[in-house]
Amino acid sequence: MSRITREEVANLARLARLDLAESELDEYAQQLEIILESVAKVGEVSTKDVKPMSHATGLVNIFREDITKESLKREEILRSAPASEDDRFRVPRILDEE
Amino acid sequence: MSTYDEAIKKYDPVLGLETHVELSTNSKMFCGCSTEFGAEPNTQTCPTCLGLPGSLPVANAIGIESTIRIGLALNCSIAAYSRFARKNYFYPDMPKDFQTSQYDEPLCSNGYLDVLVDTEDGTKPFRVEIERVHLEEDTGKLTHAGGTTGRIHGADYSLVDYNRAGIPLVEIVTKPVPDTGEYAPLVAKAYVTELRDLLRGLNVSDVRMEEGSLRCDVNLSLTPKGSKTWGTRTETKNVNSLRSVERAIKSEIERQSLELDKGNIIKQETRHFQEDTGTTRSGRSKEVAEEYRYFPEPDLVPIAPDKAWIEKLKKDLPEQPSIRRTRLAKEWNFTDLEMRDVATLGGVDLIADTIAQGTSPASARKWWAGELSGHASKAGVELIDLKITPTDIARIDALVNDGKLTDKLARQVIEAVLNSEGNPDEVIKKRNLSVVSDDSALIPAIEEAIAANPDAAAKIREGKVQVVGVIVGAVMKTTGGSADAAKVRELVLKTLGQ
Numbered sequence: 001m002s003r004i005t006r007e008e009v010a011n012l013a014r015l016a017r018l019d020l021a022e023s024e025l026d027e028y029a030q031q032l033e034i035i036l037e038s039v040a041k042v043g044e045v046s047t048k049d050v051k052p053m054s055h056a057t058g059l060v061n062i063f064r065e066d067i068t069k070e071s072l073k074r075e076e077i078l079r080s081a082p083a084s085e086d087d088r089f090r091v092p093r094i095l096d097e098e
Numbered sequence: 099m100s101t102y103d104e105a106i107k108k109y110d111p112v113l114g115l116e117t118h119v120e121l122s123t124n125s126k127m128f129c130g131c132s133t134e135f136g137a138e139p140n141t142q143t144c145p146t147c148l149g150l151p152g153s154l155p156v157a158n159a160i161g162i163e164s165t166i167r168i169g170l171a172l173n174c175s176i177a178a179y180s181r182f183a184r185k186n187y188f189y190p191d192m193p194k195d196f197q198t199s200q201y202d203e204p205l206c207s208n209g210y211l212d213v214l215v216d217t218e219d220g221t222k223p224f225r226v227e228i229e230r231v232h233l234e235e236d237t238g239k240l241t242h243a244g245g246t247t248g249r250i251h252g253a254d255y256s257l258v259d260y261n262r263a264g265i266p267l268v269e270i271v272t273k274p275v276p277d278t279g280e281y282a283p284l285v286a287k288a289y290v291t292e293l294r295d296l297l298r299g300l301n302v303s304d305v306r307m308e309e310g311s312l313r314c315d316v317n318l319s320l321t322p323k324g325s326k327t328w329g330t331r332t333e334t335k336n337v338n339s340l341r342s343v344e345r346a347i348k349s350e351i352e353r354q355s356l357e358l359d360k361g362n363i364i365k366q367e368t369r370h371f372q373e374d375t376g377t378t379r380s381g382r383s384k385e386v387a388e389e390y391r392y393f394p395e396p397d398l399v400p401i402a403p404d405k406a407w408i409e410k411l412k413k414d415l416p417e418q419p420s421i422r423r424t425r426l427a428k429e430w431n432f433t434d435l436e437m438r439d440v441a442t443l444g445g446v447d448l449i450a451d452t453i454a455q456g457t458s459p460a461s462a463r464k465w466w467a468g469e470l471s472g473h474a475s476k477a478g479v480e481l482i483d484l485k486i487t488p489t490d491i492a493r494i495d496a497l498v499n500d501g502k503l504t505d506k507l508a509r510q511v512i513e514a515v516l517n518s519e520g521n522p523d524e525v526i527k528k529r530n531l532s533v534v535s536d537d538s539a540l541i542p543a544i545e546e547a548i549a550a551n552p553d554a555a556a557k558i559r560e561g562k563v564q565v566v567g568v569i570v571g572a573v574m575k576t577t578g579g580s581a582d583a584a585k586v587r588e589l590v591l592k593t594l595g596q
């Protein structure tokens with residue numbers, strides 16, 4: 001198992017929108033290292049004859065009919081929003097994308 | 099030599115298209131919220147499409163079926179086993195902070211769509227290979243508030259409407275299309291046109307480009323002639339009409355060739371098409387590869403389409419648009435060129451519906467491709483978006499044939515219907531547009547016209563009937579086009595002893 005680098009932690013932090021200080025990068029690198037080592041134990045199990053799976057139930061093709069149901073009341077959903085305006089959710093401006 | 103011709107002489111364009119199609123299901127992809135267009139903001143949301151804790155998605159059967167049908171119509175293989183995946187990103191257009199999409203196991207892959215393009219050497223077929231067709235969900239709509247331009251730069255904050263979030267969205271991705279040379283813009287346009295007709299024929303989407311139910315991203319790179327390595331590609335977004343598809347590619351070929359000529363490199367980036375100038379503008383740079391950290395969606399079980407089901411869907415596919423057009427052209431007695439024009443205008447179904455109501459094919463084509471296409475292009479919309487129906491046109495045409503309307507009056511009726519003044523009969527009544535065809539009303543005008551054209555009248559008396567047009571024309575003029583020309587002709591000849 002290769003050691004997780006500071007750069008990898010910094011990248012993960014960026015993707016997760018976490019503002020980490022320089023000093024925290026080493027701390028989290030160590031912690032992630034422990035987690036990865038623990039998870040790596042799963043790799044020791046012989047899975048030669050086991051198909052990769054993403055679900056425990058083994059079910060496939062669970063669909064619903066294309067029928068509309070009543071939606072929530074707008075006042076109700078906007079009441080739980082941090083901010084709203086003009087019947088819409090109000091969110092901080094986004095700088096780096098269009 | 100134009101910039102474009104210069105570019106094509108030196109470089110080979112390689113194009114690619116990503117098309118997003120909103121499916122016209124009744125309910126969203128993973129919840130029961132309505133998908134109706136134009137509803138009040140945030141009136142079509144629920145815990146599932148808002149991503150509230152504890153909510154669980156369930157896939158819409160028609161969404162799955164429609165995607166498979168699109169794949170089959172595009173000659174794709176249908177996956178025996180396919181999964182949804184989470185595409186993780188932070189952007190407020192998705193309340194869940196991920197989009198349910200498909201990653202390495204799309205429902206359909208490896209297909210093709212053949213298109214025809216007019217070249218200098220006549221009509222030539224081009225094959226556009228399809229990489230994949232996958233199913234995902236649409237995002238919410240952002241409005242940028244504050245600032246001045248309504249654009250994101252300078253905006254103080256954004257407002258979000260989640261009505262669209264969760265509507266089934268099918269993404270159709272082509273493989274890179276090489277060897278189209280100077281016809282690259284036309285091949286792209288023909289592909290989107292053909293795809294639109296195919297989707298309309300499948301009845302899976304409204305395919306309205308200006309309402310956003312059909313959206314196009316265009317990838318383009320240039321390869322120096324003789325080189326084997328393709329250049330760096332750019333992705334142009336916001337290409338939302340057939341004409342824009344053609345213009346965006348042309349302008350990107352010109353821009354990239356000028357950059358390369360100057361010795362600059364092409365940056366891999368997202369660009370935005372600007373409708374007003376017909377050019378593309380730099381957007382987000384893609385230097386840092388996007389990391390969406392896809393993983394299989396744990397809340398949705400895999401899809402394993404039954405072979406018999408696929409066979410049945412395949413058998414029940416409608417006739418392919420190109421085959422249907424060939425058949426209809428024969429049936430309607432249209433030339434290939436006439437049919438292609440009609441298809442590009444998106445008028446095949448409109449004409450078919452008009453003919454089904456008793457109009458002759460030639461007249462139906464005249465109204466839609468001759469008269470109404472002008473109104474559509476003036477308004478910058480497609481034929482199908484005009485506020486007039488095949489029923490209206492069939493009625494107007496019948497009135498013309500019965501001598502109740504002249505062509506000129508018919509055009510006035512069309513304009514009024516387009517202005518939402520009512521159906522043809524209501525408009526005729528309201529505007530008092532009936533044709534003057536009873537003899538007593540026409541006789542004074544005819545006598546006046548004969549008196550004003552003594553030479554022509556004399557010739558007709560001598561039997562030179564072909565000059566009757568002069569007098570008929572004069573009558574039509576004094577009656578302001580409201581006279582029935584055939585009736586006038588008959589009366590003029592009768593008055594002059596023929």
Ligand SMILES: [Zn+2]
Nearest residue numbers: 129131144147
């Ligand atoms: Zn919902």
